[in-house]
Amino acid sequence: MTDAVAASTRVIALLGDPVSHSLSPRIQNAAIRALCLDGVYVALRCSGDDLPALLRALARAGGGGNVTVPHKEAAFRAVDRRTTAAEATGAVNTFWLADGEVWGDNTDVEGFTAAVRTLLGRSAAGGRVLLLGAGGAARAAVHALASHAATQIVIVNRTQVRARELADRFGRGRTRIDVVASMDEVGAGAFDLVVNATSLGLHAGDPLPLDPAAAPPIEAALDLVYGRAGETRWVRAMTAHGIPTADGTEMLLRQGAAAFRRWWSVDPPLDAMRAALREMPVS
Ligand code: NAP
Numbered sequence: 026m027t028d029a030v031a032a033s034t035r036v037i038a039l040l041g042d043p044v045s046h047s048l049s050p051r052i053q054n055a056a057i058r059a060l061c062l063d064g065v066y067v068a069l070r071c072s073g074d075d076l077p078a079l080l081r082a083l084a085r086a087g088g089g090g091n092v093t094v095p096h097k098e099a100a101f102r103a104v105d106r107r108t109t110a111a112e113a114t115g116a117v118n119t120f121w122l123a124d125g126e127v128w129g130d131n132t133d134v135e136g137f138t139a140a141v142r143t144l145l146g147r148s149a150a151g152g153r154v155l156l157l158g159a160g161g162a163a164r165a166a167v168h169a170l171a172s173h174a175a176t177q178i179v180i181v182n183r184t185q186v187r188a189r190e191l192a193d194r195f196g197r198g199r200t201r202i203d204v205v206a207s208m209d210e211v212g213a214g215a216f217d218l219v220v221n222a223t224s225l226g227l228h229a230g231d232p233l234p235l236d237p238a239a240a241p242p243i244e245a246a247l248d249l250v251y252g253r254a255g256e257t258r259w260v261r262a263m264t265a266h267g268i269p270t271a272d273g274t275e276m277l278l279r280q281g282a283a284a285f286r287r288w289w290s291v292d293p294p295l296d297a298m299r300a301a302l303r304e305m306p307v308s
Pocket residue numbers: 133136157158159160161162163182183184185187222223224225227249250251273274276277278280
């Protein structure tokens with residue numbers, strides 16, 4: 026954001042409901058400021074009925090934006106063109122205008138991929154991954170893991186039919202995808218990575234998504250839930266068991282960085298974005 030909002034200022038908006046607790050305005054405005062770009066990032070709470078027209082008008086007026094719960098599937102339908110990640114996951118979290126057409130991407134895929142690489146020091150290629158959850162974040166994770174040729178993904182989800190739908194959607198490539206009813210059926214084989222893609226941990230008093238004492242051998246764990254100073258209760262519990270574990274902060278940062286690149290066609294200032302994230306209180 027430059028010192029003043031002017032007639033030339035591009036408006037980038039987060040569309041969702043709710044949006045008031047989102048960290049994206051702080052991260053994105055820090056990045057805009059760091060590069061002295063003429064733009065501003067705002068959060069707009071909107072209904073599903075209003076989403077398609079609002080999204081398209083923002084893009085066509087020279088801006089763009091993000092989309093969050095519960096509108097990512099509606100955004101998928103509202104855009105003219107989609108990236109491979111958006112097509113594969115059926116969800117759009119980032120939109121912009123290019124050559125007169127409204128484009129949509131799902132940068133959670135890129136964010137997840139970067140977070141895995143940061144945690145493991147390598148991609149998931151050739152790895153065995155235990156995935157807890159089968160919602161929107163899990164879908165982005167499965168596409169990312171399959172795109173990077175993970176050998177096997179084992180999905181455990183409270184609602185088994187949802188896990189089966191996920192396996193059916195992505196289960197035709199090189200990556201074998203299995204669904205099990207509970208942790209009891211996972212077996213004792215080692216995993217390169219376990220991912221918490223459930224919403225367990227968002228609320229105080231939630232049970233842990235996986236008890237580390239009952240877990241199979243695991244090289245590292247990634248919690249997509251993010252907490253204060255990079256910690257969640259599960260991160261602390263897994264770390265105490267000697268399992269290197271990260272929260273969802275890096276994924277959040279990297280999906281935002283990927284979105285920034287779509288709107289501004291420049292490399293995102295990761296340090297400024299990271300600093301903004303560190304400075305802000307996480308409730
Ligand atoms: P979602 O589509 O609503 O899926 C929620 C998942 O959590 C489902 O698998 C659901 O199981 C499971 N779940 C919810 N309550 C549960 C409970 N009491 N016991 C067991 N499982 C439960 O949500 P989402 O968009 O995938 O988001 C999931 C998590 O990822 C959220 O915490 C979100 O904040 C986080 N996330 C983080 C990032 C990031 O950048 N770090 C990005 C996206 C999402 P059922 O299918 O049985 O309902």
